[in-house]
Amino acid sequence: MIRRGTITYKIRQGIHYGLNPKSEASRLANGRELTADDVVFCLSIRTKDPAFYLYKANPELRTANITKTGPWEVTIKLPLAALGNGCNPLHRVMLDLSTGSVSEIQ
Numbered sequence: 001m002i003r004r005g006t007i008t009y010k011i012r013q014g015i016h017y018g019l020n021p022k023s024e025a026s027r028l029a030n031g032r033e034l035t036a037d038d039v040v041f042c043l044s045i046r047t048k049d050p051a052f053y054l055y056k057a058n059p060e061l062r063t064a065n066i067t068k069t070g071p072w073e074v075t076i077k078l079p080l081a082a083l084g085n086g087c088n089p090l091h092r093v094m095l096d097l098s099t100g101s102v103s104e105i106q
Contacts, residue, residue: 003079004079007076009076011073011074013033016032017029017031017033018031035071036071036074039074043064047061047066058082061082063079064078065077065078
């Protein structure tokens with residue numbers, strides 16, 4: 001049986017997408033506030049799409065279950081092996097977006 005761990009991120013409110021009138025993607029985001037749904041999408045695509053480095057370099061993250069668990073909260077359930085020594089690659093993705101706490105599920 002694979003032991004799984006949980007990371008819960010509290011998304012900091014008040015973070016907005018940058019608005020660069022010369023960028024079509026920026027105009028589409030229109031300076032709106034970052035949401036938990038955005039974080040779920042961002043992490044999900046990076047752990048499920050073979051085009052991303054995070055997918056290629058961390059195969060144990062491919063089974064991560066990434067869900068929105070509150071309006072400003074994202075919970076990730078993944079194998080304990082993916083947590084490594086506390087330097088999980090997901091933390092680097094989320095560094096400026098939230099604070100995280102790690103707990104083990106028996």
